[in-house]
Amino acid sequence: xxxxxxxxxxxxxxxxxxxxxxxxxxxxxxxxxxxxxxxxxxxxxxxxxxxxxxxxxxxxxxxxxxxxxxxxxxxxxxxxxxxxxxxxxxxxxxxxxxxxxxxxxxxxxxxxxxxxxxxxxxxxxxxxxxxxxxxxxxx
Numbered sequence: 001x002x003x004x005x006x007x008x009x010x011x012x013x014x015x016x017x018x019x020x021x022x023x024x025x026x027x028x029x030x031x032x033x034x035x036x037x038x039x040x041x042x043x044x045x046x047x048x049x050x051x052x053x054x055x056x057x058x059x060x061x062x063x064x065x066x067x068x069x070x071x072x073x074x075x076x077x078x079x080x081x082x083x084x085x086x087x088x089x090x091x092x093x094x095x096x097x098x099x100x101x102x103x104x105x106x107x108x109x110x111x112x113x114x115x116x117x118x119x120x121x122x123x124x125x126x127x128x129x130x131x132x133x134x135x136x137x138x139x
Contacts, residue, residue: 023089
């Protein structure tokens with residue numbers, strides 16, 4: 001939780017990134033794999049693997065489509081691991097103090113109307129009941 005003296009926009013906690021060498025090596029290796037997968041996918045699109053050009057059997061076309069879909073899936077999964085490692089190991093952990101709004105502010109209710117109105121008043125209770133039972137009731 002934010003301390004009492006902090007104001008809106010103050011940095012409450014700042015932890016520098018770890019910047020581990022193992023994560024950097026992992027990102028480099030995953031990037032090399034990523035370039036290879038993108039190259040394979042691009043070559044497959046240019047060669048027409050999934051378009052049916054040069055294939056006579058429907059089974060080969062389905063297998064080619066599944067292969068191209070698998071390569072595209074591998075591309076996005078590899079990219080997600082690169083981003084996960086980068087975010088975890090190379091970005092700082094920062095907590096910024098934000099202004100917490102109360103519910104009545106979100107509902108556009110005035111400060112004096114936060115508690116609502118009571119039905120315990122004798123005259124108001126009868127008036128409220130008459131309006132609920134007979135909607136066309138006039139004062």
